[in-house]
Each structure stands twice: as structure tokens, then as C-alpha cells.
Amino acid sequence: MATVTFKHTPVTLIGNEVKVGDKAPDFIALANDMSEVSLASSKGKIRLFSVVPSIDTGVCDTQTRRFNEEAANLANIEIITVSVDLPFAQRRWCAASGLDNVITVSDHRDLSFGEAYGVVMKELRLLARAIFVVDTNDTVTYVEYVSEGSNHPNYEAAISAAKAAN
Template sequence: MVQVTFGGDPVTLLGSELKVGDQAPDFTVLNNDLEEKTLSDYKGKIKLISVVPSIDTGVCSIQTNRFNEEAKQLENVQVLTVSMDLPFAQKRWREVNNVESLNLLSDHREGNFGENYGVLIKELRLLARSIFVVDSNDKVTYVEYVNEVTNHPDYDKALEAARKAE
């Protein structure tokens, strides 16, 4: 069971913890045009899924900008950033930050992604910072649940996993 804190206080994650080798669960989220997106929309691609609590906060902004820059150099890898932010806020943030190499996806409507990936924080209705790499056959090849939500993930390990995935 994953132990995660937010500002040093323990939080409860809803859903089941994913492990390397698991079949990636499906999800339904909204893109910035309010269109539903599911795992199958990225079929045949490697997915680096970057999960952030709120795009408008410092670490989340740095994380998303970092993966946006790295995405330009990744072959057959679709980078997705998922948060509970409204699609309108994500779109505004994306435009202000000139983010064009990844998809920002909103889980605000149902928390479907959060529960399916075991990252929905019960007490805050935010997503816990985490990274998932899912190969082209939808197998989970890398998982990082960041133990303190306000900390950065291990960017280098996640990027290495995405490069190695098939």
C-alpha cells in the first residue's frame, strides 16, 4: 500500500495501487476542448502519464514544462499530463506557457483516472503526484507514486523508462 503525504500530513488514496506488469486501466477524462479521451485514444503509442495535483502550482508547472520539453525528443511516446483542474484552466495555462508537445487532460468530472490509477486523494479531491509509463500494448512498465505530493518526481527515471518501453 502506497503511503503518501501532503504537506507532511498523511492522505488516503482511493483506488488500487498499480504495479509494473499490470494492464493499464482504462480511464475517461476531458481534453481542453471538452472532448472525452480514453486510454484507447492513444493505442499503439507509449504513454508517459504525468499526474499533478494542480497545474497552477509551482512544482506542477515545472513538472509539466519539463515533460513538454522532453516530449520533443521522445519517439512514439505520447506525454499526457492529468490533473483535476478544469479544462478551461488547463487551456489557459497551456497557452500562457506555450505547451504544445503534450496533452493536458482533466479528471475533474468523475475522478475516473484518479480512482483507476490509485491517485485520487480522498481528503482533497486532488490527484497525488505520480508518473506512469505504459507501453504500446498498454502494460505498465514504470510507476512512481511520489511519497510527498509537494516534491518533484524522478524525471530522469521516468524518461529512461519511456525510452526503453516498446
């Protein structure tokens, strides 16, 4: 399992570690309108899952904004930000931030995404910062478990991996 710290304190990740070449695990999360979202919801597209602990904190805000900017120039690539923030809070944050190129989904209800992708921080009931790229055949082509929760992911590597997944 990946080793992760949050504010330089080790945390226990719950779930299954995902590796490049794995079949992407299915999950059920909630969209901003409370409808269910699963892996199949974006079937036929390349998916870049941007996982953040809480969307309205500094690094998470920057991460989501960065991928929102990148999404405007990416054809057939869907960028999905996943956190345990409530769907209402995600919708409010997106509206206040003027972001419309990324999709936000909440894993608050069941931690289904977090457990399927091995990013639930047991001690905090938050998701660890991570990036997963899944191709149109539901194969994982890129994985980054960010080793320290207050650090940024490798944006360039993630975007390159999403472009290469075509």
C-alpha cells in the same frame, strides 16, 4: 497501497494501486475541448502519464514544463498530464505557458483516472503526484507514486522507462 503525504500530512489514496506488469486500467477524462479521452485514445503509442495535483502550482508547473521539453525529443511517446483542474483552466495555462508537446486532460468530472490508478487524495479531491509509463501493448512498465506531494518525481527514471518501453 502507496503511502503519500501532502504538505507533510498523510492522505488517504482512493482507488487501485497500479504496479509494473499490470494491464493499464482504462479511464475517461476530458480533453481541453471537453471531448472524452481514454486509454484507447493513444493506442499504439507509449504513454507517460504525468499526474499532478494542480497544473498552475510551482512543482506541477515545473513538472509539466520539464516533460514538455523532453517530449520534443521522444518519438512515439505521448506525454499526458492529468489533473483535476477544469479543462478551461488547463487550456488557458498551456496557452499562457506556450506548451505544445504535452497533452493535458482533466479528471475533474468523474475522477475516473484517479480511481483507476489509485491517486485520488480523499481529503483534498486532488490527484497525488505520480508517473505511469504504459507501453504500446497497454502494459504498465514504470510506476512512481511520489511520497510527498510537494516533491518532484524522478524525471530521469521516467524518461528512461518511456524510452525503454519501445
